[in-house]
Amino acid sequence: MKLNPWYVTGLTEGEGCFTISFNYRAKLNVKIETRPSFSISLCKDDLELTKKIYEYFRCGGIRYSRRDRTYKYETRSIKDIMKKIIPHFEKYPLKGRKKEDYRRFKWICEQIYRNYHLNRERLKEIIKEAYKMNPGGKRRYKEEELLRVLGEVKE
């Protein structure tokens, strides 16, 4: 039986994560790659529920994180995020603090979808917004470092 859409939003409020990560990519003109991810992490006993989330969204995949001992449902494709994930949360909106992360995530995904993340100036704005998300989370690079690298890029 398919999950109720509001149940999926409630579960996301607690266990979901909207993130934008950055990596250095020498081949790119802007040298920095922008990667969106929507995920829901559940404990290792909840594989069946994780599968139901996958069936609900009909995109992304499931992987096991040995470090956290969790199953993670995750979608990284910008097309799937724009066509399946964001429409869900527009129709069945989050109610708590996570709403703010979602709002920034949505804005950034819209920029990526239009390829604005390949433009140096626009990417700066994306990075600034991304670093306001998930304040407690870990980051591979500091915001200042990314902005400094971007400042050295020749266009």
Added chain:
Amino acid sequence: MKLNPWYVTGLTEGEGCFTISFNYRAKLNVKIETRPSFSISLCKDDLELTKKIYEYFRCGGIRYSRRDRTYKYETRSIKDIMKKIIPHFEKYPLKGRKKEDYRRFKWICEQIYRNYHLNRERLKEIIKEAYKMNPGGKRRYKEEELLRVLGEVKE
């Protein structure tokens, strides 16, 4: 605006907790007090959402846990649990691993509601079921200790 019932169930799947705790009470014939609790813990930025949960269930209360830096919605009254909490989860059931904790919680609350927890033999069964719940959680007393004390009680 009132929360959607399925949203409340989804949020509970991630952040909710069904527990039965035990304490020594010399005044009781069985010497052990049985206390049920249903709670949902949210981070300190989610006070507004915690209030909405309170408005949804129309029972229990909100308290701040300085240790965990969370707001906790909690209901401990057996009457409220039987009349408001359990009917919600019967109509909008949990989908994951937490369903098992709920099933045991419901059975124990039914026993308490009938005052069966004041009977030594029945209380033994309640303790055994309670200690199968939330396997990762902390317990003040060991199951063996409670059962041993109960074995010494004269009826």
